[in-house]
Amino acid sequence: MIIVKLGGSVITDKKVYKKLRKGVLRRIIYELSGENLILVHGAGSFGHILSKDKNLNSGLNDYNAIDFSTVARDVQELNTIIVSMLIERKIPAISMPIHSFHMFGENFPYLKFYEYLIRGFVPVTYGDVVLERRKGMAICSGDQIIFNLAKYLKPERVIFVTDVDGIYDKNPKIHKDAVLMKVLHAKENVSFDKDVKDVTGGMELKFKIMGMLALSGIDVIVVNGLVKGRVKLALENRDVIGTRVVV
């Protein structure tokens, strides 16, 4: 089984509210095969902009249930588009919105994914707003979902699809001399730009999750979804430009 994570930055324009990169998304969907696959996508500008704007990370209060609902609806729209593109390709995709069955911090109901997987479906889930006991609500990133799924369902590979070639020693969008790290050890002390604020914990949490996946024996690779063919090569476990996270 393989888990593919479509980063919000590659399938949406993260700067513009609910702006899809439709062409990119469709091409990546056409690089996937529908066998033994779980697809996890980020919320991108369908989730992050409003979540940050309404400060949803601070929790649920008497006035912001409507904001929670709006974000959940927005990412549900993005999810429906992705599921539709898979169906168009005759891949039996099924939407698994975690807000409907997961209470943040409690046991992750991975069996629900398993039941679909063994029947030949491709579960499609995504970073979402969820209820949480202490603060009332929380934001659960696609990466956190992957961590939970991988813990129990033991995929052989997790492919992170992003908008750059992999993980660099510096932010490649700012520093021209940034160097792509083809292999990165989980224990390595990589410094990520702190200036990039993100409601889901940013690159540091992402890398921590990648490291934990690698530690548990899973192949972890980060590839650029903006370049045609990279996702397909990663799926087929062939040589591809990207970053492998290893122990």
Next chain:
Amino acid sequence: MIIVKLGGSVITDKKVYKKLRKGVLRRIIYELSGENLILVHGAGSFGHILSKDKNLNSGLNDYNAIDFSTVARDVQELNTIIVSMLIERKIPAISMPIHSFHMFGENFPYLKFYEYLIRGFVPVTYGDVVLERRKGMAICSGDQIIFNLAKYLKPERVIFVTDVDGIYDKNPKIHKDAVLMKVLHAKENVSFDKDVKDVTGGMELKFKIMGMLALSGIDVIVVNGLVKGRVKLALENRDVIGTRVVV
């Protein structure tokens, strides 16, 4: 707490694939209040036409996972429209697609609805395709969901919104002399037209569920959603044209 069931026949044109009665739907949404409410909607032509066409009631086989996926996606689209209309009205609606957390025939996870209710949300769920252990899949109607929810969450009233004034002694769409029954006893032997084939069991199962709800002490009323104001009157527990199912 009140459960409102929006029948598929009132919010969609049941004869035309994925045809919404948008004006009717929007008006009904505007008659709702967002307090202590669970909204359950039928699939209408977003679900029934394809389910029947592809004979999904016969179960999952090697070829029809894609049909299951397509129906689930179609009703998810209808659900997104309804959730959006509620959000437009500042009602914090949250989508609860049962295919993502319910295995047909097993315990219904009503607590997930409860968690949203107590935090001021309006859970919106719907008749959907679901997995099932024996045949692989099943169709779970909105009425069956209501039965499950009511059993545990004990609403004071369940309002069934349909496209006729209530329950008649004969099918009012065929027989001009059909008489509306203002009060109907659960034990009454009502004969429903068998010629109306329905993937979810039709009027007979629906009436059985209404009777069981009434038996457990819940007010059950059937009203016409095509007539302005009826849903609102029923919600406010005022005199309204319709059928009350009692014990």
